[in-house]
Amino acid sequence: MQFQSLQPMSDSFESMRPRLAPTVSVVQDGEDTCYLMMTGKDMLRCQGPLVSTLVTRLLPLLDGTRGVAEIRDVLDGTLEAKRVEEVLRLLLRHHLLMDAEPEQVLSTQERVAFGSLLALLSRSSTQPYRVLERLRRMRLVVVGDSELAREVVDALAECAFGTIDLVSPRGAWAAPTLELPVRVRHFDPGELRDVVPGAELVIGVQDGEFNFTRQMRELNRLCLRLGVSWLQVQLTLEAEGWLGPLHTPGTACFECMDMRMKSNLRTWKEHGLHEEQVEQGLSMGRRLGFRPMQRQLAGALAVEVLLHLSGIEASRLVGRSLVIDALSQESSLHPVLKHPACPACGTPPEARLHPWGEEDIRLERTLMSGAAAP
Structure with missing residues (x-):
């Protein structure tokens, strides 16, 4: 994880309420040596010779309740004002301090609920409260029809996102299992077109095989039309968790990925028939339904979303899928390329140099597979 560059301007430095980062431990070794342990x-x-003064006088003042000027005044006669500022800037440069001034806008409930998150954010920013404040203003949309979708909502709520809208059939609605200062709202699938616009990110949740494929295609086309980024997640019957791709304008969409995956199957015809019959209600789609794995995947997803939307680091899921084996814990990252014949985002058939139809592409794939067979 890369730390943000920290060279505070004089004005922002003076307005700080310095607090020792919650991940820091002070270990003293004699009178003139101490260690500030971050990890x-x-x-x-x-x-x-100033170590004793640092440990006994200065560090106890770094609790976020005083400004820089107040700290200078308290230490007047013990440390020169210039020396106090030098020490504070040194601690700040090494990511040992955080600015607690923005804490004033948070409620007591928020401070308690998101204390662990603030400690995590302080590892990559000296202004974790400002990052938290930004997260609190965000609205996410989760679209799904299973317990996995509710696990995703709970995991995202612990990441302090202010509003989470769950679009799910009414029978799948349930109150959040966690008591957190996060607003969770429920909407029927028919309200999807009204909920998606303006969302910071949309998350489509597919649990099992084919149960939610038609709705995922509808979500994909809606987000393409609106220019809204969305992230797909799936838990397969083989206990594989798929995170991503994160579909952003100009990258491969859900249907691009679906076409490329089917083109790599020798059983693409049977696979397609099964999917069609599930969508028509002629066959039952199956789900793994194992709660520990649902929670595991939801937690991994929430961390990826947190890293991306907090700005801590760029998402690795843009145009790529992270596949996690929930049993072995092994993972792999796979690029997903746009498909030129994609019906959602590809070039229209009349504009293609070779206007092949879907059956032509499948036939070519079948012949190639047959030629390679022994």
């Missing part, structure tokens, strides 16, 4: 592998060693 088991990362520390800052302090040596010299």
Whole structure:
């Protein structure tokens, strides 16, 4: 994880309420040496005659309740004002301090509920409260029809996103299992077109095989038309969790991925018949329905969304899928390319250089597979 570049301007520095980062531990070794431990592998060693003053006088003041000027005043006569500022800037540069000033806009419930998240954010930013405040203003949409969708909502709620709209059949509605200061709203599938516009991110949840494929195609085309980014997630019968791709304007869409996956199947015809019959209600789609794996996948998804929307790091799921084996815990990242014949985002048949239809592409694939067979 890359730390943000920190060279505070004078005005922002003076307005800070410095707080020692919650991940920091102070370990003293004699009178003139101490270690500020950030993790088991990362520390800052302090040596010299001012170490005792640092540990006993300055560090206890870094609790987020005082401004820089107040800290100077308290230490007046013990440390020169210039030396106090130098030490504070040194701690700030090494990511040992965070600015607690924005904490004032958070409720007590928010501070308690998201304390662990703030500690995590403080590892990559000296302004974790501002990052949290940004997350609190975001609205996400989760679209699904199973318990996996509800697990996704719970996991996202722990990441402090302010509003989460769940679009799901009424029979699948359930109150959030976690008591968090997050607004969760429920909508019927028929309201999808009204809910998606303006969302920071839309998440389509497919649990099992074919149960939700038609709705995922509808979601894909709606997001394409509106220019809204959306992320797909699926838990397969083989206990594989698929995260992504994150579909953004100009990248491969859901139907591109679906066509490419089918073109790699020798049983594409049978696969297509099964999907069609499930959508028509002639056959039952199956789900794994194993709650521990649903929670595992929902947690992994929430972390990916948090990293992406908080700006901590760019998403690795743009145009790629992360496949996680829920049993072995092995994972692999797969690129997903646009399909030129995609009915949702591809070039129209009349504009193609070779206007092949879907059956022509399938026939070519079948002949190639047959030629390669022994």
